[in-house]
């Protein structure tokens with residue numbers, strides 16, 4: 001094969017990347033180690049295997065993940081097309097028959113005249129040439145390839161587990177209870193503090209002790225780092241462990257009492273605009289329903305709307321803010337694109353989305369065209385913002401959520417409020433009252449963001465024609 005793109009990994013991201021490149025007229029060689037070798041979670045010889053759930057989550061266009069899917073459909077995503085063809089009833093979610101789904105994708109790629117599929121493990125990242133490479137070997141990248149990546153990035157910039165603490169939408173927090181303060185007033189005071197008295201703390205500990213956790217899979221036996229223990233492991237060591245660990249209150253005097261409380265849950269800004277907050281030190285393997293139940297016991301969080309819940313997984317991913325360009329090229333190797341979960345996103349849909357962008361950019365590189373970055377108002381762009389503009393010290397993979405998007409401009413709120421509406425309509429009046437309190441409903445915000453995103457995407461597509 002002469003001028004072509006090499007893609008390593010035929011999972012969701014690699015398959016989407018191959019499709020995007022081939023439909024732009026580029027020849028592709030796609031490697032996957034199956035069926036000769038399987039990761040601990042893969043078992044089917046087919047490409048694009050869904051290793052766990054068969055759901056691609058909400059298909060409602062006014063949810064962040066629904067919007068991401070709609071953007072991908074508008075960019076002719078193979079994964080979205082086959083998912084729709086193989087969908088099974090699942091309410092508002094897009095769930096698929098996983099066998100038919102993987103079969104359909106494998107067949108589309110096998111039958112494409114520009115795609116060659118090589119069933120072979122690639123044990124190292126090829127040396128740089130003028131062939132663009134997309135690395136999409138996923139969260140369970142084979143050991144030899146992981147080692148090759150370590151050599152390129154440095155061990156400290158490659159993670160082997162994600163230890164994810166929950167993230168909460170700022171607007172759902174009760175600021176009548178929570179107060180802003182950094183420990184001993186050092187730093188800019190960016191932390192929100194949820195104070196607990198002794199009774200509240202002990203009740204919280206009791207709830208954690210009785211909570212259900214997600215069992216570890218055999219291949220997930222995690223040797224926890226002492227500095228990154230799950231809260232339930234800390235609680236098992238004694239009732240006061242959290243109070244001397246992530247819930248330490250000293251230096252966090254409540255301005256209303258002038259004293260520090262018995263214990264404190266700290267929330268740290270997750271994005272620049274402060275629309276999302278991360279629960280500091282609250283990485284956990286509690287089940288999702290238990291997290292929602294127990295974390296809503298925290299003073300000031302009884303109405304908490306979680307953008308993400310905590311988890312701990314085996315997961316290989318790079319420290320994207322240090323290593324990646326917004327085009328998904330490795331800064332130190334412009335011929336090498338990272339896609340899928342390895343790039344630092346979380347989830348089937350997000351992994352596919354990064355495959356789609358890597359496919360577009362690798363094709364443009366092969367053709368000598370300038371590379372592209374989607375606008376930040378889009379779901380695709382919001383993921384790129386997360387990858388490239390997060391604080392590298394605290395970087396963890398993320399699903400797409402509206403919290404990653406830029407703030408909705410005040411002007412757009414005005415226009416949306418009055419656009420083509422009957423001013424006497426009670427629903428509209430309620431809308432105006434909410435807006436005055438700066439409280440658009442979740443659905444209204446979703447609608448506004450989706451409309452803005454799809455307009456930005458259309459403009460981007462027209463500017464970069466042919467994209």
Ligand SMILES: Cc1cc2nc3c(=O)[nH]c(=O)nc-3n(C[C@H](O)[C@H](O)[C@H](O)COP(=O)(O)OP(=O)(O)OC[C@H]3O[C@@H](n4cnc5c(N)ncnc54)[C@H](O)[C@@H]3O)c2cc1C
Pocket residue numbers: 008009010011012013014031032033034037038039041042048049050051052053054120121122123136137138139140141142145314339340341342346347348349351352
């Ligand atoms: C156990 C587990 C469960 C998950 N469950 C969910 C879930 O329910 N929902 C969800 O949204 N997300 C889930 N995820 C997260 C993530 O979205 C999926 O792992 C997703 O499949 C990632 O897509 P990907 O293309 O990056 O990697 P993958 O889909 O894993 O694809 C990587 C491919 O690369 C191949 N490969 C690896 N190394 C090499 C090599 N050296 N040479 C050649 N080929 C290689 C593998 O065989 C595989 O086919 C889960 C992850 C894990 C690990």
